[in-house]
Amino acid sequence: MNFITKVSPNNRDKDHSTVEIMNELSVGLLAIFAFSMVFYYEEYGFSYVLHGFGLIATAIATAVVTEAIYAAVMKKDITFHIKNSFPIVTAIILTLTVQISTSYFAIGVAAFFAIFIGKLVFGGFGHNIFNPAGVGRMVIFSTLAGSTAADVITSATPITSMANAGWMIKDAAVTEKFLEQFGGLSNLFLGWYPGAIGETSKLLILVVCLYLAYRKVLDWKVPVVYIGSVFIFTTVVALTNGVGMWYPMFHILSGGLIFGAVFMATDPVTNPTTISGRIIFSIGLAILTVLIRLKSNLPGGVVYAILIMNMVSPLLDKLTDGWSIYSVKKHTIAICTTFALGLIITFFAGSTLEPKAVVLEGGAEEIEITLGSPVKIFSDDTANLPEVLEKTEDGSIITFKMSASGYNAIEHDGKPNTVEVKLNTETKTVESVLVTEAVDTPNLGENVKAKSFVDQFNGIAFTDTEATVDTVSGATISSKAVAKAVRVAIEELNK
Amino acid sequence: MSILIGPMKLHLNGHKELTSHSDVKNIEAGKLVYIPLMACTDILVKTGDYVKQGRLVAKRNDYFIVPIFSSVSGTVKGIEEKEHSTGRRIEHLVIENDGKYEFERPFEPLDAVKATREELITFMMNAGIVGCGGAGFPTYIKYRDAKDVHTLLINAVECEPYITADYKIINDQLDDLVYGVSTMLKMSEAKEAIIAIKKTKKDLIGKVNKALEGQSNIRVQEVPDQYPMGWERTLVYEIFKKRYNKLPGEVGVIVNNATTAIAFAEALKSGKPILEKICTFSGEGLNHPTNVKVPVGVTVKEIVEQIGGYAAEEVIVVGGGPMMGRAQTNDEVVITTSSNAIIIVKPEPVDTIACLRCGRCNDHCPAGLLPVRINNAEAVGDVKLLQKLRADQCIECGMCTYVCPSKIEVTESVRRGKALLKASTLK
Numbered sequence: 001m002n003f004i005t006k007v008s009p010n011n012r013d014k015d016h017s018t019v020e021i022m023n024e025l026s027v028g029l030l031a032i033f034a035f036s037m038v039f040y041y042e043e044y045g046f047s048y049v050l051h052g053f054g055l056i057a058t059a060i061a062t063a064v065v066t067e068a069i070y071a072a073v074m075k076k077d078i079t080f081h082i083k084n085s086f087p088i089v090t091a092i093i094l095t096l097t098v099q100i101s102t103s104y105f106a107i108g109v110a111a112f113f114a115i116f117i118g119k120l121v122f123g124g125f126g127h128n129i130f131n132p133a134g135v136g137r138m139v140i141f142s143t144l145a146g147s148t149a150a151d152v153i154t155s156a157t158p159i160t161s162m163a164n165a166g167w168m169i170k171d172a173a174v175t176e177k178f179l180e181q182f183g184g185l186s187n188l189f190l191g192w193y194p195g196a197i198g199e200t201s202k203l204l205i206l207v208v209c210l211y212l213a214y215r216k217v218l219d220w221k222v223p224v225v226y227i228g229s230v231f232i233f234t235t236v237v238a239l240t241n242g243v244g245m246w247y248p249m250f251h252i253l254s255g256g257l258i259f260g261a262v263f264m265a266t267d268p269v270t271n272p273t274t275i276s277g278r279i280i281f282s283i284g285l286a287i288l289t290v291l292i293r294l295k296s297n298l299p300g301g302v303v304y305a306i307l308i309m310n311m312v313s314p315l316l317d318k319l320t321d322g323w324s325i326y327s328v329k330k331h332t333i334a335i336c337t338t339f340a341l342g343l344i345i346t347f348f349a350g351s352t353l354e355p356k357a358v359v360l361e362g363g364a365e366e367i368e369i370t371l372g373s374p375v376k377i378f379s380d381d382t383a384n385l386p387e388v389l390e391k392t393e394d395g396s397i398i399t400f401k402m403s404a405s406g407y408n409a410i411e412h413d414g415k416p417n418t419v420e421v422k423l424n425t426e427t428k429t430v431e432s433v434l435v436t437e438a439v440d441t442p443n444l445g446e447n448v449k450a451k452s453f454v455d456q457f458n459g460i461a462f463t464d465t466e467a468t469v470d471t472v473s474g475a476t477i478s479s480k481a482v483a484k485a486v487r488v489a490i491e492e493l494n495k
Numbered sequence: 496m497s498i499l500i501g502p503m504k505l506h507l508n509g510h511k512e513l514t515s516h517s518d519v520k521n522i523e524a525g526k527l528v529y530i531p532l533m534a535c536t537d538i539l540v541k542t543g544d545y546v547k548q549g550r551l552v553a554k555r556n557d558y559f560i561v562p563i564f565s566s567v568s569g570t571v572k573g574i575e576e577k578e579h580s581t582g583r584r585i586e587h588l589v590i591e592n593d594g595k596y597e598f599e600r601p602f603e604p605l606d607a608v609k610a611t612r613e614e615l616i617t618f619m620m621n622a623g624i625v626g627c628g629g630a631g632f633p634t635y636i637k638y639r640d641a642k643d644v645h646t647l648l649i650n651a652v653e654c655e656p657y658i659t660a661d662y663k664i665i666n667d668q669l670d671d672l673v674y675g676v677s678t679m680l681k682m683s684e685a686k687e688a689i690i691a692i693k694k695t696k697k698d699l700i701g702k703v704n705k706a707l708e709g710q711s712n713i714r715v716q717e718v719p720d721q722y723p724m725g726w727e728r729t730l731v732y733e734i735f736k737k738r739y740n741k742l743p744g745e746v747g748v749i750v751n752n753a754t755t756a757i758a759f760a761e762a763l764k765s766g767k768p769i770l771e772k773i774c775t776f777s778g779e780g781l782n783h784p785t786n787v788k789v790p791v792g793v794t795v796k797e798i799v800e801q802i803g804g805y806a807a808e809e810v811i812v813v814g815g816g817p818m819m820g821r822a823q824t825n826d827e828v829v830i831t832t833s834s835n836a837i838i839i840v841k842p843e844p845v846d847t848i849a850c851l852r853c854g855r856c857n858d859h860c861p862a863g864l865l866p867v868r869i870n871n872a873e874a875v876g877d878v879k880l881l882q883k884l885r886a887d888q889c890i891e892c893g894m895c896t897y898v899c900p901s902k903i904e905v906t907e908s909v910r911r912g913k914a915l916l917k918a919s920t921l922k
Contacts, residue, residue: 003824004811006811008818008893011840011893275501275854324501
């Protein structure tokens, strides 16, 4: 007989091991990836799906190879190390946070940084301070944003459009139109629109979240407090600015909030270890997310908010140290204080919002241009007058589709550009101008489609006969053509 | 429990079906029995003395008074140092069993209805009634020090997996339970006695309720099937929603095990101290798990031989339940007056990996401690932090190791932290 002695207890939970937790998490993530691929297949075609699979394969391969090299260099058992370091989970999360247009090169570099800088340099799994996938995403944000696959192009994501609008739209009619281009709030929830790969179906993410919370793979309190706090904070912003409940709904349904809250904020390694700590952590995430969205140049704030709060985790652990049963009061006060602080911060951030002109889908492109000399809009130049192609009415907004001959059309018999002029009959001002088809000289005349040029027309009164706009340098004739189109449209309206 | 602390308890797989349906098997004591002399100051017999079963052979006589009785009749062979189920080597009185079981009453029975409270407490002390829940604390102390007690809480929860001894005893001795509880109720001067039973043991609840008919101040309370529901603090909190600093007396409650009440009733009725125990022998390491009725002082080895042997070449012999019980270095340890189970399991090696800081141990710690933080503090030897984290409050229930998904021996590390803290406070 052989009697084995070991320290008590001699009983273990056989249902929840770290490996099983990570496996279930991976399955949940892959379900979301699969949905996204179905969406891209239906809307954009098979080549997008191939690219999506290429991305996830590149990420996983890079992550695993990085781990293997590390294990080899550190003289560890490679198989055991990879099995217990979970590079695949990080790689999948990373893939789900990027746009489908990301290049293989970018995702590879990001995956390497996620694994090596995000995790291994801290001592490997369990010791990393930052969410590894978050680190990888940040690398793409800050250095590889331009590295995209040439033939994979999608339309603007809701969150970028909202960021361009200054995170505030007060006009009800514009709001409706703005939301409509993404199929309304319900479609944002169902997820049939482009975004980061994992940002698509909020419904599916929540279903997966429910299952994983039931399986105790993740702590439901983190997403609930995080998303709930963002909702409350942005409701305050909405009330301050007198806009409807669509505003907080848009905040929680757009961008990576729900995905980040469910899959990245719940990462146990980078979370505080106590429930109170995790709740404060989640409120902190909400404050930072709202603040970054409203007040910084970044479109979404989730990844940065998570990385910043990751740094605070050890501090929160220290704060909640003690004998839990006698610290409930202290913890409640800490949680309430954090929440109140969040309300105050977001109230001030929200009360100083300056709405920018809304660019609807197919809106003006952001191109780097230099503006030159000013030109009068209401000139009496009658050469090459633009023609009205189409006139549509929608309430107080009248849209004129015009054909305006630019430099290429006038000098080289090219095709005229198409300009869309929206006039507001109520305020008697120009609502917006958009060059929908710029078939002018590449890099010169075609630059009239630039946002910084066409946005100059916004808000110009019909009666302001002295109004001017600055022409695009190197495209004076084409710029003048756009100005003429606006003038003709106003004249047409006044007829 | 609070949403900010976590559930502080957890349902475990009880494995109770292994032994709950089979009959209790009688075990014959072998040639030699070893009576543990834990902390005994006075030894009242000499080598070569003939002792009858029930003879007072030794006594602990310091701040506690605990008499020790011979469980068999025979000749005293001497004193031998031997491993005890606590893991310590202590002295055991060796008695050569003559197999006759000649019994002598060490004390006279007492009519609980006529006796005064003081008489009952003295009787309880002299009868050597100790807590049968596992810890073996002398029971009379609780009643001697009782003040403003409103409820006597009888613990019939039996929350450790595998163990069904209490269930068997209560099933067989319902009258003794009622007699013991009503006497203890008298001694505690409480208004009411509550018998706490897991809500999953429906049959037992029915039987106890039936036995309690006509007893207006004793009732059954169902408690959830969770671990460690049988721990005093968890049970008191579950029923009264109150926490206390050191002893349940602070909140007006005395907690006693149901089998203690039964042992007490036996002593009152027939003048018989605890001479034999009903113990659960269960686990995957045994061919035929069963409950056994065995005289105190019989070795585990003899019992296992009589019930059908080990099921594997390599086993872990746990003295007590698998959560809190200690793995014994061999099967020569003996059944003591406070033994209730020997669990024999097969070793299951696990791959321990890095802590993923999931906080599961924090959420489930019944004492409301933060095991992962205590682990970290222990690793760097930060005594001040261990003090802040109240490592001294750990009861070593094993929950943190049980729930750990990375398969770390969390409890052991907390145990070390506790010892480190104790050592530094003693300085």
